[in-house]
Amino acid sequence: MKQTLRDLAEKLGCRLLGDNSVTVARVSSLESAHAESIVFVEDAKHLDAALASRAAAIIAGDFAGAPLIASFAMSGPHKPILIASQPRLAFARAAKLLRDPQNRESDIHPSSIVPPSTHFGNSVSVGPRAVLGRDVRIGEGTTVGAGCIVGDHVEIGAHCRLDAHVIVYSGTSLGDRVVVQAGAVLGSEGFGYVRDSDTGRYEQFPQVGTLVIEDDVEIGANATVDRGALDETRIRRGTKIDNLVHVGHNVQIGQDVVIAAQTGLSGSAVVEDNVVIGGQVGIADHVRIEAGAILGAQSGIPTKKVIRGKGVVFWGTPARPIREYLKELAFLSRAARKERQ
Numbered sequence: 001m002k003q004t005l006r007d008l009a010e011k012l013g014c015r016l017l018g019d020n021s022v023t024v025a026r027v028s029s030l031e032s033a034h035a036e037s038i039v040f041v042e043d044a045k046h047l048d049a050a051l052a053s054r055a056a057a058i059i060a061g062d063f064a065g066a067p068l069i070a071s072f073a074m075s076g077p078h079k080p081i082l083i084a085s086q087p088r089l090a091f092a093r094a095a096k097l098l099r100d101p102q103n104r105e106s107d108i109h110p111s112s113i114v115p116p117s118t119h120f121g122n123s124v125s126v127g128p129r130a131v132l133g134r135d136v137r138i139g140e141g142t143t144v145g146a147g148c149i150v151g152d153h154v155e156i157g158a159h160c161r162l163d164a165h166v167i168v169y170s171g172t173s174l175g176d177r178v179v180v181q182a183g184a185v186l187g188s189e190g191f192g193y194v195r196d197s198d199t200g201r202y203e204q205f206p207q208v209g210t211l212v213i214e215d216d217v218e219i220g221a222n223a224t225v226d227r228g229a230l231d232e233t234r235i236r237r238g239t240k241i242d243n244l245v246h247v248g249h250n251v252q253i254g255q256d257v258v259i260a261a262q263t264g265l266s267g268s269a270v271v272e273d274n275v276v277i278g279g280q281v282g283i284a285d286h287v288r289i290e291a292g293a294i295l296g297a298q299s300g301i302p303t304k305k306v307i308r309g310k311g312v313v314f315w316g317t318p319a320r321p322i323r324e325y326l327k328e329l330a331f332l333s334r335a336a337r338k339e340r341q
Contacts, residue, residue, distance in 0.1 A: 001025070001097075001098055001099070001100070002023045002024065002025045002036070002098075003023065003024060003025075003097060003098060004020065004021060004022065004023050005018075005019070005020050005021070005022045005023070005024065005057055005080050005082065006020035006021065008024065008038075008082070008094060008097065009082050011093075011097055012082065012084065012090050012093055012094060012097075013084075014059070014082035014083055014084045014090055015082070015083040016080060016081075016082055016083075017064075017080065017081045017082075017083065018057075018078065018079065018080030018081060019080050020080070022056050022057055022080050023036065023056070024036055024037065024038040024056050024057055024098065025037075025098060026038075026098055027039070027040075027091060027094055027095040027098060028055065030046070030049055030050055030053045030055070031053075033053045033054045033055035034054050034055075035054060035056055036056055037054070037055045037056060038055060038056060038057045038058070038059060038082075038091075038094060038098075039053060039055040039057075039058055039059070039091075040058065040059040040060065040087045040088060040090070040091035041058060041059075041060050041061070041064075041087065042061060042087050042088055043061070043063065044063040044064070047060060047063070047064055050079075051078060051079055055079065056079070056080075057079055057080045057081070057082065058079055058080070058081045058082070059081075059082045059084055059087045059090050059091050059094065060081050060082070060083060060084070060087055061083070061084065061085070061086075061087045062083060062085060064081050064083060105123060106120070106122070106123055106124050106125065107125040107126070108124075108125070108126045109126060109127055109128045109129075109130070109146075111128045111129050112126045112127065112128065112129060112130040112131070112132070113130070113131045113132060114126060114132050115132060115133070115134055115136075117134050117135045117136075118132050118135075118136050118137075118138070119135075119136070119137040119138070120138055121138060121139045121140030121141070121142070121158060122140045122141070123140060123141045124138050124139075124140070124141070124142050124143075124144075125142075125143045125144065126144045127143075127144060127145045127146035127147070127148065127164070128146045128147070129146060129147050130144050130145070130146065130147060130148045130149070130150070131148070131149045131150070132144075132150045133150055133151045133152035133153070133154065133170065134152045134153065135152060135153050136150050136151075136152070136153070136154050136155075136156070137154075137155045137156065138156045138160075139156060139157040139158030139159070139160070139176065140158040140159065141158055141159040142156055142157070142158060142159060142160040142161070142162075143160070143161050143162065144156075144162045145161075145162050145163045145164040145165070145166065145182070146164045146165070147164050147165040148162050148164070148165065148166045148167070148168070149166075149167045149168070150162075150168045151168060151169045151170035151171070151172070151187070152170045153170055153171070154168050154169075154170060154171075154172050154173070154174075155172075155173040155174065156168075156173075156174045156178075157174055157175045157176035157177070157178065157215070158176045158177070159176055159177045160174055160176065160177065160178045160179070160180075161178075161179045161180070162180045163180065163181045163182040163221075164182045164183075165182055165183050166180045166181075166182065166183070166184050166185075166186070167184075167185045167186065167188075168180075168186045168187060169185075169186065169187030169188055169211075169227065170187070171187055171208075171209070171210045171211065171227055172186050172187035172210065172211040172212075172213070172227065173210070173211070173212050173213070174186075174213045174217075175213060175214045175215035175216070175217070175237070176215045176216070177215055177216050178213055178215070178216070178217050178218070178219075179217075179218040179219070180218075180219045181218075181219065181220050181221040181223075181243070182221045182222075183221050183222040184219050184220070184221065184222060184223045184224070184225075185223075185224045185225070186211060186213070186219070186224075186225050187210075187211040187225065187226070187227040188224060188225075188226055188227070189204075189207035189226065189227070189249075190207045190226035190227065190228070190229055190233075190248055190249025190250070190267060191226070191248065191249070191267070192204065192205040192207060192229050192249060192267065193205060205229060206229060206230060207226070207227065207228075207229050207249060208229070208230065209227050209228025209229055209230050209231050209232050209233065209249065209250070210227055210228055210231075210232045210233075211225060211226070211227040211228070211232065211233045211234075212232055212233070212234045212235070213225075213234075213235045214234070214235065214236050214237040214238075215237050215238075216237055216238045217235050217236075217237070217238065217239050217240070217241070218239075218240045218241065219241045219245075220241055220242045220243035220244070220245065220261070221243045221244075222243055222244050223241055223242070223243060223244060223245045223246070223247075224245075224246050224247070225241075225246075225247040226247065226248050226249040226251075226267075227249065228249055228250045229249045229250055229267070231250060232250075233247065233248075233249055233250055233251050233252075234251075234252050234253070235247070235253045236253060236254050236255045236257075236273075237255045237256075238255050238256040239253055239254070239255065239256065239257040239258070239259070240257075240258050240259070241259045242259060242260045242261040242263075242279070243261045244261050244262050245259050245260075245261065245262070245263050245264070245265075246263075246264045246265065247265050248264075248265055248266045248267040248268075248269070248285075249267045249268075250267050250268040251265050251266075251267065251268065251269050251270070251271070252269075252270045252271070253265075253271045254271055254272045254273035254274070254275065254291070255273045255274070256273060256274050257271055257273070257274065257275045257276075257277070258275075258276045258277065259271075259277045260277060260278050260279040260280075260281075260297070261279050261280075262279055262280045263277055263278075263279065263280060263281045263282075263283070264281075264282055264283065265283045266283060266284050266285040266287070267285045267286075268285050268286045269283050269284070269285065269286065269287045269288075269289075270287070270288045270289070271283075271289045272288070272289060272290050272291040272292075273291045273292075274291055274292045274310075275289050275290075275291065275292065275293050275294070275295070276293075276294045276295070277289075277295045278294075278295055278296050278297035278298070278299065279297045279298070280297055280298045281295050281296075281297065281298065281299045281300070281301070282299075282300045282301065282317075283301045284300075284301055284302050284303040284304075284305070285303055285304075286303060286304045287301045287302075287303065287304065287305050287306075287307070288305075288306045288307070289301070289307045290306065290307060290308045290309070290310075291310060292309075292310030292311055293307050293308070293309055293310065293311075293312060293314060294311070294312065294313045294314065295307070295313075295314050295315075295319060296313055296314060296315035296316075296319075296322065298317075299314055299315055299316060299317060299319040300316075300317030300318060300319060301318065301319050302318050305318065305319075307319065309321065316328075
């Protein structure tokens with residue numbers, strides 16, 4: 001969707017230098033830019049390359065302010081520049097503004113199954129062969145992709161996006177602006193069993209709780225999030241979950257948490273705000289990861305362990321502060337060399 005730089009600068013809160021009537025239609029890298037592209041640079045050393053690119057406009061940091069612009073003015077016309085304190089963030093927001101259609105009309109595909117009890121907001125789209133259960137509520141501007149299955153009494157907020165073949169079980173609620181990529185499963189039964197000591201057989205513990213996903217959460221392709229056993233699983237505002245992540249029953253995830261691919265969180269784990277979890281991390285049951293901790297890739301957190309340390313990187317199995325872990329590796333390396341001698 002095309003936007004004039006005047007409108008784009010206003011929406012992004014940027015200062016615009018140059019022709020405000022120029023229109024842009026997409027974001028691009030410097031290498032792939034064309035006449036309707038906008039690009040970004042985060043430091044002065046790349047500004048000349050951006051100016052020499054085929055892009056229509058540039059998003060740059062404060063370094064591209066008055067001193068540099070004055071020198072460009074002396075050498076003739078230059079590309080318009082949007083000045084942002086965080087150019088990468090402004091570029092990401094520009095991408096969303098250029099991608100999202102405005103004033104979209106409702107589009108309910110005739111092959112979808114939509115019961116009369118469904119409650120729609122304005123401008124809702126439901127794709128081919130999607131199936132909605134009874135008393136589903138879907139907010140304004142939300143898109144339900146092809147082949148999605150949404151269970152009874154599910155609530156989905158405004159401006160959400162469910163890509164193809166997402167499954168949302170009954171007892172799940174999604175806030176506003178939630179993105180769920182293809183193949184994800186939300187609200188499935190958790191892995192909880194009780195062993196009969198007489199027979200040695202396992203019987204399922206009740207999995208009758210709920211799943212609550214708050215505003216601005218994004219969930220990657222083929223991720224799975226279980227509902228609570230008796231109470232709820234909750235993912236709080238702004239958390240971003242990569243592809244192929246599993247979140248077990250009763251897990252509580254705080255705000256603005258980032259979880260990379262192939263990580264697994266066992267039942268009743270608690271992850272507090274602003275935690276960063278690398279790829280292939282294994283988190284056992286009843287673990288607590290306190291606010292701001294960083295778990296390196298392939299770390300392992302044993303049952304009931306508490307990880308504490310804002311801004312501290314933890315690594316290894318069992319996970320410990322990375323400095324401690326590296327010291328242990330160095331000691332083992334020295335010991336191995338002595339053994340070989």
